[in-house]
Amino acid sequence: MDVDKAAAVISAAGIELTDRRRNGTDDGWSLSFSNGAVVEVRDNGEISASGKGAEAVASLLGLPGKSA
Template sequence: MDVDKAIALVSAAGIELTDRRRNGSDDGWSLSFSNGAGLEVRDNGEVSATGKGAEAVASLLGLPAKSAGS
């Protein structure tokens, strides 16, 4: 999945994007959303959700959510 598609799907559900930046290893994007979710979208298409609102975001994207402690 590409970063723009991920943002569009989550934003369409009313969850506002609050931050978008390249990740530390410069192989993808780190996104933050208003519900507390963090989303990593790598350039190779891998996507993972973490944080307080991860379950909601993961559900919208059809992904398994990782717990905040993982």
């Protein structure tokens, strides 16, 4: 999944995108959302979610579940 698709899926669920920038290693994008989630979308297609709202976002993207 590319960065635009990931942002669209999450935004369509009513979670506002608050920031989008290249990550620190310049090998992908870092997306921040209003629920506290941060989604990393690497140029090679790898996706990960972290932060307070990570579980909700991971579910929307079909990522493996996170344990609290």
